[in-house]
Amino acid sequence: MKLELSRVIQGGARLGVLQGIGRTGQHSLKVPGCLLYTHFGTVPHLTQDTLQTVNNLPSVTQVTLSNIAEHQEVLEEFKEGFKAFAGLHNTVLYCSLHDPATRSPTGYATNKTVSVWGSGGRIELTASKFMALLKTVKPDWYQSMADGETWQTNTSRKRIRKSVDRTLAYLDECLLVHQKSQDLDGVELFGVVEGGDVMEERVRSARETAKRPVAGFCLDGLQTGSVDQALRTQLITSMTTELPEDKPRLLQGVGRPDEVLACVEAGVDLFEGFFPFQVTERGCALCFNYDVSPDPECAVLELNEEKHSAGDNMQPKGDLNCEDQTQMTSFEMNLKDKRYQDDFKSLVEGCGCYCCKNHQRAYLHHLLVTNELLAGVLLMIHNMTHYQNFFGAVREALATDKMDLLKKRVHGETRNT
Amino acid sequence: MSLQKALSAASPLTLRIVAECPVTKARACDLTLPHCTVNTPVFMPVGTQGTLKGITVDQLESLGCQICLGNTYHLGMRPGPDLIVKAKGLHGFMNWKRNLLTDSGGFQMVSLVELSEVTEEGVNFKSPYDGKEILLSPEKSISIQNSLGSDIMMQLDDVVSSTVKGPRVEEAMHRSIRWLDRCIAANKNPDKQNLFAIIQGGLDAELRKACLKEMTQRDVSGFAIGGLSGGEEKNDFWRMVTLSTDHLPQEKPRYLMGVGYAVDLVVCVALGCDMFDCVFPTRTARFGSALVPWGSLQVKQKQYAKDFLPIDPDCHCPTCKRHSRAYLHALFKSDTAAMHHVTVHNIAYQLSLMRSVRQSIVEGRFPEFIRTFMKRMFPSRDDYPGWAVDALASVNVTLD
Ligand SMILES: [Zn+2]
Numbered sequence: 001m002k003l004e005l006s007r008v009i010q011g012g013a014r015l016g017v018l019q020g021i022g023r024t025g026q027h028s029l030k031v032p033g034c035l036l037y038t039h040f041g042t043v044p045h046l047t048q049d050t051l052q053t054v055n056n057l058p059s060v061t062q063v064t065l066s067n068i069a070e071h072q073e074v075l076e077e078f079k080e081g082f083k084a085f086a087g088l089h090n091t092v093l094y095c096s097l098h099d100p101a102t103r104s105p106t107g108y109a110t111n112k113t114v115s116v117w118g119s120g121g122r123i124e125l126t127a128s129k130f131m132a133l134l135k136t137v138k139p140d141w142y143q144s145m146a147d148g149e150t151w152q153t154n155t156s157r158k159r160i161r162k163s164v165d166r167t168l169a170y171l172d173e174c175l176l177v178h179q180k181s182q183d184l185d186g187v188e189l190f191g192v193v194e195g196g197d198v199m200e201e202r203v204r205s206a207r208e209t210a211k212r213p214v215a216g217f218c219l220d221g222l223q224t225g226s227v228d229q230a231l232r233t234q235l236i237t238s239m240t241t242e243l244p245e246d247k248p249r250l251l252q253g254v255g256r257p258d259e260v261l262a263c264v265e266a267g268v269d270l271f272e273g274f275f276p277f278q279v280t281e282r283g284c285a286l287c288f289n290y291d292v293s294p295d296p297e298c299a300v301l302e303l304n305e306e307k308h309s310a311g312d313n314m315q316p317k318g319d320l321n322c323e324d325q326t327q328m329t330s331f332e333m334n335l336k337d338k339r340y341q342d343d344f345k346s347l348v349e350g351c352g353c354y355c356c357k358n359h360q361r362a363y364l365h366h367l368l369v370t371n372e373l374l375a376g377v378l379l380m381i382h383n384m385t386h387y388q389n390f391f392g393a394v395r396e397a398l399a400t401d402k403m404d405l406l407k408k409r410v411h412g413e414t415r416n417t
Numbered sequence: 418m419s420l421q422k423a424l425s426a427a428s429p430l431t432l433r434i435v436a437e438c439p440v441t442k443a444r445a446c447d448l449t450l451p452h453c454t455v456n457t458p459v460f461m462p463v464g465t466q467g468t469l470k471g472i473t474v475d476q477l478e479s480l481g482c483q484i485c486l487g488n489t490y491h492l493g494m495r496p497g498p499d500l501i502v503k504a505k506g507l508h509g510f511m512n513w514k515r516n517l518l519t520d521s522g523g524f525q526m527v528s529l530v531e532l533s534e535v536t537e538e539g540v541n542f543k544s545p546y547d548g549k550e551i552l553l554s555p556e557k558s559i560s561i562q563n564s565l566g567s568d569i570m571m572q573l574d575d576v577v578s579s580t581v582k583g584p585r586v587e588e589a590m591h592r593s594i595r596w597l598d599r600c601i602a603a604n605k606n607p608d609k610q611n612l613f614a615i616i617q618g619g620l621d622a623e624l625r626k627a628c629l630k631e632m633t634q635r636d637v638s639g640f641a642i643g644g645l646s647g648g649e650e651k652n653d654f655w656r657m658v659t660l661s662t663d664h665l666p667q668e669k670p671r672y673l674m675g676v677g678y679a680v681d682l683v684v685c686v687a688l689g690c691d692m693f694d695c696v697f698p699t700r701t702a703r704f705g706s707a708l709v710p711w712g713s714l715q716v717k718q719k720q721y722a723k724d725f726l727p728i729d730p731d732c733h734c735p736t737c738k739r740h741s742r743a744y745l746h747a748l749f750k751s752d753t754a755a756m757h758h759v760t761v762h763n764i765a766y767q768l769s770l771m772r773s774v775r776q777s778i779v780e781g782r783f784p785e786f787i788r789t790f791m792k793r794m795f796p797s798r799d800d801y802p803g804w805a806v807d808a809l810a811s812v813n814v815t816l817d
């Protein structure tokens with residue numbers, strides 16, 4: 001794996017390509033970018049047929065041990081690894097600990113173990129069990145074991161220090177097994193940077209992790225709801241200055257477009273693609289504007305009108321009160337709203353996704369009020385497409401010095417640029 | 418007489434009999450409807466609310482589905498006929514380019530709504546959404562179905578449970594005939610939308626025959642065999658089916674309502690039916706029950722946790738081509754897409770079963786097909802359901 005940066009913008013934002021990823025090295029991933037979010041290898045609601053209607057799918061698929069751990073025995077018997085088990089061909093598999101779209105309870109990590117929560121409840125993992133699991137999963141990348149329980153505000157400094165120490169100790173244990181294991185030959189390990197909201201701990205965690213032979217870094221404990229964006233930016237900056245330039249940085253648990261932009265500017269390369277799923281689950285469609293194309297005629301002006309009217313009774317952006325990740329953001333429209341009952345426009349004018357090309361808002365509204373499963377399918381297709389295109393716009397903006405314009409678009413201040 | 422002919426000529430339906438089984442009453446036809454030709458015998462998946470259980474219209478089309486159902490009762494309530502007209506009919510609303518059949522709404526009303534009362538005028542019921550009194554008359558049912566723009570509309574019939582006996586059955590039969598006349602008169606789009614009559618008469622052969630005699634004199638595009646598959650004895654069921662097809666005209670399609678189990682399909686094709694519908698294959702999929710040539714396979718059962726074969730190794734559906742029983746078993750714990758996988762497989766199973774049936778009729782080997790099918794479906798001869806053996810014997814097929 002090789003990170004080729006074509007631009008590094010003063011202050012931190014990086015544009016480039018991760019080349020030669022995957023065990024066979026035939027894949028690449030543009031950064032800034034996001035991973036393909038899945039439940040047990042399946043994009044929520046979608047079969048391969050419906051998934052393949054989405055263009056430019058991320059080349060890296062994320063699965064979590066919280067989904068997989070309970071099936072260890074099955075995978076052991078299967079022997080061919082998770083990709084073959086899940087019918088995933090032609091993708092890079094990244095295995096992380098927790099599902100970024102759900103919060104894991106705190107108070108379970110010990111010096112020897114971390115816990116994940118599957119459908120059958122809590123599963124405790126020691127480093128050796130963790131590594132044994134990964135040998136059966138056979139991912140291309142994986143996240144090292146980590147004590148990520150310090151995301152809650154008011155976590156004590158002592159607890160934060162302990163989480164940094166533990167995470168480094170887990171990493172050393174994982175590395176020891178990793179380096180001796182033929183099964184994990186060619187597999188890349190990402191070290192996890194912790195440190196809660198304490199700057200010195202963030203620096204220490206980043207510095208120490210960077211000393212280890214890891215392929216990249218997971219920045220943990222900064223998920224939506226844990227810190228506000230200003231502090232998150234500071235903390236990320238403090239870490240990225242300690243991290244080598246030639247390795248990717250994956251930020252966990254952050255997906256809102258405004259937060260993504262701020263984190264990109266602080267030097268983050270990769271995000272977990274769970275945000276479109278959360279939007280889908282609340283019956284909403286992403287509709288924010290990300291157009292930075294030079295031709296204003298192409299700009300989808302209607303987008304922001306929709307967004308503003310849809311966001312009327314929303315909390316203002318930047319508000320920290322977003323503990324509840326199920327809450328609607330102002331980047332989306334609520335199709336359950338009665339106003340869409342007889343709205344025969346496509347979901348988002350100008351969107352080329354399967355849903356927008358084939359269906360109208362009134363139909364989506366009907367599917368939602370009648371609790372039909374197709375609503376989730378169609379919304380997921382649109383939301384993933386919209387989100388992927390947004391990341392395309394981020395890269396374009398970085399390439400053409402238009403980050404300020406993009407921020408204005410995303411924040412809804414259009415047409416007066 | 419000349420008027421009758423002109424009307425028939427304008428009927429938006431043609432039926433061409435492609436092949437007839439020399440042994441049984443089975444036939445293979447090309448049924449041409451406004452949106453495309455349907456190859457019969459055909460199974461029609463049910464998309465109650467204008468959508469088929471998490472399956473996109475493109476997926477449904479690529480599975481080879483040429484006609485599916487929408488439910489008038491549900492769609493008439495939500496989103497309502499006016500909105501559907503604005504959306505260019507149910508085809509436009511759900512963006513389905515092939516044929517649609519809609520029911521009359523009567524059956525749902527009687528089975529779903531507790532407070533329904535049948536009078537000569539129609540079915541009275543209280544809306545479960547706003548409590549308002551609503552009358553579903555034959556005219557109203559056809560008006561909604563005209564708004565939906567389905568290729569085949571069903572008459573409103575007076576539905577009586579197939580287990581009810583006595584004068585109520587006779588009353589319902591006569592009323593259904595009167596309502597048929599009102600439905601025919603109410604159809605605003607006879608050049609675009611076909612109307613099917615529904616043969617009633619319960620399990621009483623004489624009443625059935627009387628109903629058949631009357632209804633076959635009406636100018637309708639096709640006939641449904643109604644009032645069955647509601648919990649009656651299978652012995653009564655098949656006898657009523659075969660009696661009906663005996664008296665139905667050759668040149669019009671015969672639709673057996675609410676039948677969808679594989680064995681029932683194969684037997685009733687042999688008895689001369691062309692069209693079938695049932696919610697079962699899609700409903701059962703959501704509980705992880707996959708249809709296979711040897712019955713069904715409960716994907717969620719523990720025994721499949723480490724079974725790395727596809728649901729049916731011989732199935733060509735997208736699910737079986739990519740996923741194992743073990744993966745689907747595990748996915749049921751993580752995501753609703755697991756249901757979609759089984760739904761896709763079950764629709765594929767039903768449609769491909771009917772394609773095989775048709776192929777065997779065309780090739781003149783339907784009786785042989787039935788024997789092979791039964792052998793595969795049941796572990797031994799002793800497990801063959803008696804009614805199926807009798808029904809098949811009645812059309813000269815003996816099982817070995
Ligand atoms: Zn779209």
Ligand SMILES: [Zn+2]
Binds near residue numbers: 729732
């Ligand atoms: Zn299949």
